[in-house]
Amino acid sequence: MDSLTALGDGLYVVDGPVVRDMGVHFTTRMSVVQLSTGDVWVSSPVEVPFEVLSEIRQLGPVRYLVSPTPRHFWRLYAWHTLFPDAELWSSPLTPITLKHGNLPLTGILDDQATLPWTPDLKHAVIRGSNWLNEVAFFHRPSRTLLMEDVIQIHDARPGHPLRNALIDLGGVAAPGGGVSRDIRLTFRHRDAARESVKRILAWDFETLVIAHGPLVTSAARLTVENAFSWLTQ
Numbered sequence: 001m002d003s004l005t006a007l008g009d010g011l012y013v014v015d016g017p018v019v020r021d022m023g024v025h026f027t028t029r030m031s032v033v034q035l036s037t038g039d040v041w042v043s044s045p046v047e048v049p050f051e052v053l054s055e056i057r058q059l060g061p062v063r064y065l066v067s068p069t070p071r072h073f074w075r076l077y078a079w080h081t082l083f084p085d086a087e088l089w090s091s092p093l094t095p096i097t098l099k100h101g102n103l104p105l106t107g108i109l110d111d112q113a114t115l116p117w118t119p120d121l122k123h124a125v126i127r128g129s130n131w132l133n134e135v136a137f138f139h140r141p142s143r144t145l146l147m148e149d150v151i152q153i154h155d156a157r158p159g160h161p162l163r164n165a166l167i168d169l170g171g172v173a174a175p176g177g178g179v180s181r182d183i184r185l186t187f188r189h190r191d192a193a194r195e196s197v198k199r200i201l202a203w204d205f206e207t208l209v210i211a212h213g214p215l216v217t218s219a220a221r222l223t224v225e226n227a228f229s230w231l232t233q
């Protein structure tokens with residue numbers, strides 16, 4: 001995509017380049033929110049063309065850079081250089097946080113009741129895993145749930161039977177996708193995880209944005225419920 005796509009009500013997404021993580025190719029997607037204060041909030045920033053960067057700058061001052069999942073922490077470095085005055089926020093650090101140097105973090109996302117962006121974006125840490133403590137956000141104006149790595153939806157690729165079989169076995173094949181079996185195994189504290197999912201499902205969302213998969217604009221709630229059915233049923 002490589003362009004700033006408006007989803008409405010101040011929410012934008014940009015699809016970045018394909019990256020390799022643990023030997024697997026992943027698409028990348030960042031979310032950009034124009035807050036009601038006029039400031040700009042960026043989650044999981046990706047490499048973008050100059051024109052897209054200009055468009056983002058025109059939305060307002062880039063004030064917050066957020067890594068909501070351990071596997072996207074590395075993306076903060078380049079954007080910290082671009083916007084050195086922006087606050088840096090991260091999901092809880094875990095053994096798989098892709099961190100290769102110090103960054104002047106403003107804070108770790110916990111279950112703080114109020115953050116500067118809370119009037120527009122509520123958040124919840126998905127607890128229960130010691131590895132993937134991802135943070136989900138609910139963009140209230142557009143009624144959109146923003147998630148990253150926990151739920152993935154991968155299309156089958158013609159000519160890649162082995163890859164397609166693994167995607168299927170992993171439980172993340174399109175159309176519904178899900179939480180991959182290896183990620184499920186990291187959720188050792190099921191009660192805490194269930195509590196987090198309950199909190200997320202209490203948000204009144206109708207669209208789901210995930211980092212790895214299509215935008216889910218219909219039956220988003222059902223997609224999330226089904227993705228976590230191994231936990232809740």
Ligand SMILES: [Fe+2]
Nearest residue numbers: 071148149211
């Ligand atoms: Fe990711």
